[in-house]
Amino acid sequence: MEREEILSAIYHCVKCKLCSISSFHPNEEWLPLCPSGRFYGYQAFYAPGKLEIFREILEGEISEPTEGLLKAVYACTLCGACYEKCKQITSVEISLPELFEELREELVKKGWFLDTHKNIAEKIKETRNAYGENYKYEAKSFYGADVLYFIGCTARYRVPEIADAMLKIFDKLAIKYQVMEDEWCCGSVLLRTGQVGDVKELREHNIEEIKNSGAKTVVFTCPGCLMTFEKNYPDMGVELVHSSQFLTRLGDMKVKKQGMEVVYHDPCHLGRDLGIYEEPRAVLKEVADVKEMKREREQAWCCGSGGGVKSAFDDFALWSAGERIKEAKEAGADALVSACPFCKRNLREAAEKEGTEVYDVVELVNRSLEG
Ligand code: SF4
Ligand code: SF4
Structure with missing residues (x-):
């Protein structure tokens, strides 16, 4: 984004702070929307505060990074709840999370970054995955299959039950699939933490692998990977779908309801x-x-783990997830189900003490499939 475009968007913010509450929700309760502002309590952590920080940096009013400034900028999950609310009450169409990513990019250019995020970038350089793991998630692959499953770092190395479940679903439904022999991190964590310069190589590798595979459809269980392919990769001429979209269009899967x-x-x-x-x-x-x-x-409360928050501010991440667990219990559910390995990992950790079960949609589908 150009500097003038950014400043114009920033000046459109009237500091009404309506983006911090879900007041227009049909249930008419004034529930909090911004996990960052709610947890830390200071204005700087809410969207308008971060926009003010960005303006002051661009206009030269801030020339040194303080610990508080770095926290206000990086302890934001980029959940977009503020943007959804703002969009309803103003004519601004520039996404607030995109502005916050620009802000991080600006900070990284100045060398104002968090060591934790820098370490992730180094791990990706060394191992091509965000967790620095040196082993491979083993899965069979059918050469030339039309469907390719892009597993992603988190399902490969931290929440493998999601990848296992997706692969079992393919097998049970007799769908031939490929997995990439040499899948690299999609680059999402780098893009969200302002480290954009390190993404090019990852992107080029993944595009090359997918093109060579001949697959027509790429399936993702990780919404972060899917969004990165949709928004930060050029069009590869293949269809990109989330697991839930892929399963919906299969029609009757002959599942047994739990x-x-x-x-x-x-x-x-x-x-x-x-x-x-x-x-x-x-x-x-x-x-x-x-x-x-x-x-x-649109009004969903964030699980708390996105935007590089889980790695750098785990206390905040777990608090946010804990708030969601309370909401699930209030609804009287037996289990909380999501469709993202990041969500599952963080919610599960927060739910341990509460005894609440947490699943991904594909796990329940796999469990319900006959055979
Ligand atoms: S709702 Fe929009 S205009 Fe109001 S404070 Fe939030 S970002 Fe600014
Ligand atoms: S993106 Fe989410 S955490 Fe960040 S300021 Fe907006 S509502 Fe708050």
Whole structure:
């Protein structure tokens, strides 16, 4: 984005702070929307505060990074709840999370970054995955299959039950699939933390691999990877779909409904960023009774792990997830279900003490498939 475009967007903010509450929600409760502002409490952590920081940096009023400034900028999950609310009350169409990514890029250019994020970039350089793991997630692959499953770092190395479930679904439904022999990190964490310069090589490698595979459809269980391919990769001429979209269009999967009442948690990248709200619910309804939490769809409360927050501010990440667990319990659900490995990992950690079960949609589908 050009400097003038950024400043124009910043000056459009009237500091009304309506982006911090879900007041227009039909349930008419004034529930908080911004996890960062709610947890840290200072104005700087809410969207208008961050915009003011950005303006002051661009106009030369801030020339040194303080610990507080770095925290206000980086302890934001880029969940987009502020943007969705702002969009409803103003004519500004520039995405606030995109502005916050620009802000981080500006900070990184000045050398104002967090060591934790720099370490992730180094791990990716060394191992091509965001967790610095040296082993490979083993999966069979059918050469030349039309469907390619892009697993992603988190499902490969931290929440493998999601990748396992997706692969079992393919097998049970007799769908031939490929997985990339040499899958590299999609670059999402780098793009979200302002380290954009390190992404080119990853992107070029993944594009080359996918083109060489001959696949026509790429399936993702990670909304972060899917969003990165959609928004930060050039068009590869292949179809990109989330697992829930892929499963919905299969039609009757011959699943056995589980006797469970569940709530669905909208992942930010899947919902607010990609507008995919209905397909995960449709798939879930095939296998369980689905209830809604108070904050859902565009108004969903973030799980707390995105935007580089889980690695750098785990206390905040777990608090945010804990708030979601409370909301799930309030809805009277047996389990909380999401459609994102980041969400599952963080929500599961927060739910441990509460005894709440947390799943990904594909896990319940796999469990419900006959055979
Ligand atoms: S709702 Fe929009 S205009 Fe109001 S404070 Fe938030 S970002 Fe600024
Ligand atoms: S993106 Fe989310 S965490 Fe960041 S300021 Fe907006 S609502 Fe708050």
